[in-house]
Amino acid sequence: MHDYLTAFIGGTLLGVSAVGYLWVNGRIAGISGLISQVLSPKTLFSTPALWFLLGLMIVPFAYGAFTQPQIQIKSSPFIMILAGLLVGFGTRLGSGCTSGHGICGISRLSKRSLIATATFMLAGAVTVFVMRHILGA
Secondary structure, eight states, X not given: OOHHHHHHHHXXXXXXXXXXXXXXXXXXXXXXXXXXXXXXXXXTTOSHHHHHHHHHHHHHHHHHHHSOOOOOOOSOHHHHHHHHHHHHHHHHHTTSOHHIIIIIIHHTTOHHHHHHHHHHHHHHHHHHHIIIIIXXX
C-alpha cells in the first residue's frame, strides 16, 4: 500500500474516532483527559473512555501482526521514560495533550488549540534539530 494512502486512511480513522467519541459521549477525545477520567478514584476503570483507550493500545499491535514494521526505536529506555515524563508535564502545563489540541481542538477551530499545536510542533522541530545537528545524538 502506498505511504500516502496509509496516512490518509490513518488520518481518516483518527478523525472518525474523535468525532464518534464526541457524538456518543459528548466529550472530546483528548487522550490526557481520557486517561485522567479512567484513573480517577470516582470512576476507576468504569468509564466508556476505557474502551476507547484500550482500542488505541490494541489496534497498533493488531496492525503490526499483518504488516512489516516501519519504525525502529533506537533510544534507550531511560530516554524514553524521561521523554514520557516531560510529555506528561507538558500536557498538564498546556491544558491538554497533542491529540486533544491537534485533532479535536483544531477541528473545532479553537484559538487556544491552534496556538498550542503551533507551539508543540515548533518545540518538536527545535528539539530534533538540536539533538541531531548540534548534539549529534
